[in-house]
Amino acid sequence: MALPQAATPGLTRPRRLEGRLRPLALRLTALALCLVAGAALAEEAPPRPAPPAVVSPPAASEPGDTSLSPECRVPGSQLYTLARLGAVKAALKEKRPVRVLSIGGTSAGLGASSTYPVKLETALERSLPDVDVVIEARGLPGEIAGDAAERLRSIVAEVEPDLVVWQVGTHDALARVELSAFAEALDDTVRWIKSHDIDVVLVDPTYTASLATDAYYTSIVNAVREVAVREKVPLVLRYEAMRYLAGRSDKGAEGHMLGRQFRINDLGLRCMAEHVTRAITLSLLQPETTGGTKEPPALKAQGRGDGAGDGKAETKPGPH
Amino acid sequence: MRDPNAIDFWRGLALVTIFINHVPGNTFERYTYSQYGVSDAAELFVFLAGWSIGIATRGRDGTPEPGGRSVLRLLSRTIEVYRAQLTVMLMALAIIAGTALLLDNPLILEWHNAGGFFADPIQTVVGIVLLTHQLGFFNILPLYVVLLGIAPFFILIARRSRVAALIVSGGLYLISLVEEWNLPSWPGQGDWFFNPLCWQLLLVLGFVLQDWNRESDTLRRWSRRLFPLGVALVLLGIGLALFEIRPDPLRVPEPRLLFTFDKTYLTPARLIHFLGVLLAFGPVYGLIAPWIGWAVAYLTQLGRNSLAVFSMGSILSLGGQLLRFWTGGGFLTDLCILCLGLLALGYTAWFVEWRSRKPRPRV
Numbered sequence: 178m179a180l181p182q183a184a185t186p187g188l189t190r191p192r193r194l195e196g197r198l199r200p201l202a203l204r205l206t207a208l209a210l211c212l213v214a215g216a217a218l219a220e221e222a223p224p225r226p227a228p229p230a231v232v233s234p235p236a237a238s239e240p241g242d243t244s245l246s247p248e249c250r251v252p253g254s255q256l257y258t259l260a261r262l263g264a265v266k267a268a269l270k271e272k273r274p275v276r277v278l279s280i281g282g283t284s285a286g287l288g289a290s291s292t293y294p295v296k297l298e299t300a301l302e303r304s305l306p307d308v309d310v311v312i313e314a315r316g317l318p319g320e321i322a323g324d325a326a327e328r329l330r331s332i333v334a335e336v337e338p339d340l341v342v343w344q345v346g347t348h349d350a351l352a353r354v355e356l357s358a359f360a361e362a363l364d365d366t367v368r369w370i371k372s373h374d375i376d377v378v379l380v381d382p383t384y385t386a387s388l389a390t391d392a393y394y395t396s397i398v399n400a401v402r403e404v405a406v407r408e409k410v411p412l413v414l415r416y417e418a419m420r421y422l423a424g425r426s427d428k429g430a431e432g433h434m435l436g437r438q439f440r441i442n443d444l445g446l447r448c449m450a451e452h453v454t455r456a457i458t459l460s461l462l463q464p465e466t467t468g469g470t471k472e473p474p475a476l477k478a479q480g481r482g483d484g485a486g487d488g489k490a491e492t493k494p495g496p497h
Numbered sequence: 498m499r500d501p502n503a504i505d506f507w508r509g510l511a512l513v514t515i516f517i518n519h520v521p522g523n524t525f526e527r528y529t530y531s532q533y534g535v536s537d538a539a540e541l542f543v544f545l546a547g548w549s550i551g552i553a554t555r556g557r558d559g560t561p562e563p564g565g566r567s568v569l570r571l572l573s574r575t576i577e578v579y580r581a582q583l584t585v586m587l588m589a590l591a592i593i594a595g596t597a598l599l600l601d602n603p604l605i606l607e608w609h610n611a612g613g614f615f616a617d618p619i620q621t622v623v624g625i626v627l628l629t630h631q632l633g634f635f636n637i638l639p640l641y642v643v644l645l646g647i648a649p650f651f652i653l654i655a656r657r658s659r660v661a662a663l664i665v666s667g668g669l670y671l672i673s674l675v676e677e678w679n680l681p682s683w684p685g686q687g688d689w690f691f692n693p694l695c696w697q698l699l700l701v702l703g704f705v706l707q708d709w710n711r712e713s714d715t716l717r718r719w720s721r722r723l724f725p726l727g728v729a730l731v732l733l734g735i736g737l738a739l740f741e742i743r744p745d746p747l748r749v750p751e752p753r754l755l756f757t758f759d760k761t762y763l764t765p766a767r768l769i770h771f772l773g774v775l776l777a778f779g780p781v782y783g784l785i786a787p788w789i790g791w792a793v794a795y796l797t798q799l800g801r802n803s804l805a806v807f808s809m810g811s812i813l814s815l816g817g818q819l820l821r822f823w824t825g826g827g828f829l830t831d832l833c834i835l836c837l838g839l840l841a842l843g844y845t846a847w848f849v850e851w852r853s854r855k856p857r858p859r860v
Contacts, residue, residue, distance in 0.1 A: 292617060294686075315687045318609040318633025320521050324760070327743070331759050332687075334746035335677065347607050348633075352818060353826040354522035373747050387602045393825065435598065442603035446616065 242455060249448035255417040257456035258402075260409045261463045264339045264376040269461070274309035277301070278338035280329065281317045281345055281380075296450035297342070304458045313338065320349045322358040326366045333370060341370055342453055344415075346382040350397040360400040367408045377410045378457060383445050384419035385438050395476045402475070411460040413453050416476065419445045498850060501797040503782035504552075508545045509796030512806050514538040516838055519634045519814035523821065524831040534734035535758055535770035539637060542803075543696055544771070546641065547703020550648055551711070559711055561656060568649040575645040579628075581808045582638040586625055589632055589815050590614055596819050605819070609633025613685060620684035629683040631690060635811055640691035643680070644700045647693075651701045659705045666701035669694055674754040674762055688761070695763040699771075723776050730773025795843055802846040809845040813838050 242253050268275045279294050294314035301310040313336045319325035325348070333341060349359045370377050381401040388394040398416045405412035423441045499505070514529045515538050531537035554567040561567070590611060597605040606615045610632050614621040624630030628639040655662035672678065673695050679688035710716045720727075737743065749756035758766050786793050799806045817834040824830045 313686060316610045316613070316633075316685070318636075318690065323521050327758070328760070330746050331757065331761065334753060334757075347604060348609060349522075351605065351608060351822050352522040353821050369745070383604060385602055385604050387600055388604065435603075436601060438601050439603045442606070 245448075245451050245455060248444060249422070249451050251418040251421045251452070253455075253459075255421050256414055256452055257459065258405060258412045258414070259456065259460045259463055260405075260411045261465070262340065262376040262378075262411065262457065262460045264374050265457070266461060268339045269305070269308060274311050275301075275305075275340065276336065276338040277310060277312045277340045277342060278333065278336045279312055279314040279342045280332065281343050281347070293446065293450055297453060300450045300454035301457065304454050305461075317348075320352050320354050320359075321345060321362045321366065322349055322354040323352075326362045329366060330369065333373075333375065338375060340376040340378065340457070342378045342380065342457075344380040344382075344449075346397045346401050350382055350394050353393060356393070356396050356400060359397060360404065363401065364404045364407065367404055367410060371408060371410070377408070378413065378453065378460070379405045379410055380413040380449070380453060381415050383442065384416045384423060385442065386423065387438065389420075399475050411456050413449075413456045415445070415449065415452070418448070418452055422448070499801065501786070501793050503786075504545055504548055505797040505800030506782055506786070506793055507541060507778075508549075508800035508803055509798070509806075511538040511541040511545065512799050512803060512810060512842065513796070513839065515542065515637075515807070516810040516814050516842060517835065519811065520817040520821065520831075520834060520838075522826065523817070523834065524828050525835050533738050534731065534774065535737060536734070536767045536774065537760075539691070539760070540699060540763070540767065540771040541774075542637070543640070543644065543699045544703040544775070546644070547648075547700035547705075548707040549703075550652065550700070551704045551707030554652060555711075564653055564656065567652055571645055571649050571652070575642055578638055578645060578804060579642045581804055582628065582635075582642060583626070585638070585808050585811050586632065586635060588812055589635055592812070592815055592819065596823075600823065605822075608818075617684060624683050627683065629681065629689075630685075631682070633690075634814065636690040637807070638811075639689065640693050640696055643693035644697055647697060648700065648704075651697070652704065655701075655705055655708065659708060662701055663705055666698050670698040670763075674764065675752040677752075677754060677762075679761070690761055692761050692763070695761075698768070699763065720776055720779050724780070727773045727776025727779075730770055731777045734770045734773065798846040798850070799842055802849040805849045806842050806845050810838070810842055813841055 242250060242256060245251065265275055277297070279297060294312050298310055298312040301312075302308065315332050315336075317325050317329060317332075319328060321329075329343075345363060346359070367377050367379070379401055381398050382394070402412060402414075404410075419441065422444060514531055517523065517525050517529050518531050518538065520526070526532065529538075550571070554570065555561050562570075593605060593608050593611050594615070597603055606612055610630075613630065614625070621630050628642060631639055651662050651666060654665060673692065678694050679692040680694070681688055706716060743758045744756050746753055746757045746759075754762050754764055756766075757764050760767065817838060820834060821830055
């Protein structure tokens with residue numbers, strides 16, 4: 178365990194994974210240049226500085242979703258799985274305001290305009306022109322495997338929303354509750370919300386490097402995915418999206434006095450409203466007949482040190 | 498230092514239960530009585546607070562102290578509890594932030610409502626001082642501050658008429674349930690986790706029943722007669738908890754809070770279950786105390802120093818949660834947390850009593 182180092186974007190000191198990441202093309206280009214300049218000169222040339230630690234984005238062929246702001250751009254396959262949102266569609270058809278209950282995690286709905294619920298309302302209203310979106314935001318202290326499931330039912334009964342956007346799993350993961358208890362309670366609660374003709378969008382827990390190798394944490398993220406698939410509700414792949422953003426170049430990004438993970442976490446909070454809005458608006462385009470969600474591939478906890486092997490993960494393992 | 502008694506014993510038990518239940522997911526949680534009923538240790542804690550106010554605002558011979566003195570006494574206690582809340586909140590936020598830094602894990606900042614503070618400290622620090630921003634598991638003391646703050650009002654009414662105090666308190670409770678009144682959270686939306694407008698009934702009930710119990714043995718006689726009803730309610734609570742039977746808040750008739758099992762509003766089902774627990778367990782202390790002297794000594798010492806023990810328990814349970822997260826949990830970790838926690842709670846109680854016995858140093 179150590180205190181995190183300050184982020185140093187574009188840093189050039191040798192890194193463990195650098196060798197694997199340095200593209201072959203770069204070396205070939207260097208060789209060609211050397212040939213042009215003459216062999217003797219090439220031999221005396223100072224060693225080429227190591228390129229900044231850029232991890233190529235996964236599924237290189239798939240571009241980031243351009244409807245998102247550049248800093249939040251993630252390919253769709255790593256951002257959401259879609260499903261029908263019947264209750265919201267009905268509200269749109271009836272031309273009445275859409276009531277959204279944003280719950281859990283950072284949903285406490287603090288008043289500042291930069292906070293997630295305010296951003297979510299703005300982003301949804303921008304994406305759904307001429308629609309009035311009313312966000313009710315609530316924190317949800319406690320674990321779903323514990324009392325929070327009951328508390329959530331009371332809040333839903335109180336607010337009577339058309340849609341519940343639920344950031345789920347963080348508290349249970351922090352409490353390391355039994356995985357099966359978490360999955361069962363989550364499934365029960367989602368089924369209960371749906372049984373009252375209220376739509377649900379799940380948001381899985383975020384990614385951070387120090388938990389990339391934590392099999393339990395990954396299982397919690399997978400459990401959320403499984404419930405989303407089973408209950409046919411849209412899912413914002415917050416973990417996957419943040420892993421993608423974490424793997425992008427630091428070039429041009431501002432530093433963070435508390436280190437890289439904290440900067441990425443801030444970025445995640447800034448992007449969440451956009452990501453959730455994207456999943457909702459695309460889910461609204463789902464045809465009536467299809468109800469199923471395409472199952473995202475299950476996550477595996479990364480072995481220590483092999484994080485960048487699949488091109489998605491951190492190049493710099495978090496200090497332990 | 499007062500002698501061991503049933504009130505301090507049960508309060509000590511409530512404190513230990515709250516400590517264990519505030520480390521969610523731990524192995525020993527399933528052995529606490531909170532898991533086997535509709536109500537839990539919070540009800541016991543608040544009811545006993547009311548009962549203790551009854552004892553504290555009268556002399557040994559039962560004559561009430563002057564009204565002004567009681568008001569000052571409660572005001573002073575309110576300030577003490579408020580100070581404790583601010584201290585534990587600050588420590589909790591520092592522990593959360595410190596752990597996030599040490600483990601290089603910003604996820605920890607999202608711990609039960611703490612994210613609000615780290616995302617928006619300007620408004621949230623004001624909310625903390627106003628008690629309108631509460632962390633999960635740190636929401637009993639704000640309730641207690643408000644209850645102690647309004648207690649003089651009910652006590653002064655009860656001095657004239659206990660029935661009048663109960664009517665005013667019950668009326669406020671009912672109207673809050675029907676109209677869904679609660680104190681607001683700020684910054685942000687939502688309400689208090691423990692609604693003082695409803696939970697005040699339990700405090701007033703504790704205070705009034707203590708007064709009645711002191712005056713005549715009618716209450717004791719009736720509790721003996723109603724003992725089987727208490728046992729039946731406890732058994733019913735066990736059945737409902739084990740089979741997870743509870744009303745669906747979207748299917749019950751209006752006003753829905755009269756029918757649900759909601760903790761925030763202390764709904765009637767929780768209140769009735771708690772009264773059943775009181776009836777069933779009221780006589781138990783007298784029966785078991787001679788056999789478990791060590792436990793009585795330990796729990797009554799905790800009960801005598803409830804504020805310090807509760808505050809320390811809140812911090813320790815947060816530490817326990819973070820330790821479970823860091824180590825991955827497991828039986829051994831849970832056992833360590835339980836043993837160290839119980840030792841630390843006992844030490845806190847002992848230390849407070851030791852300090853009160855020592856002459857204060859002149860600085």
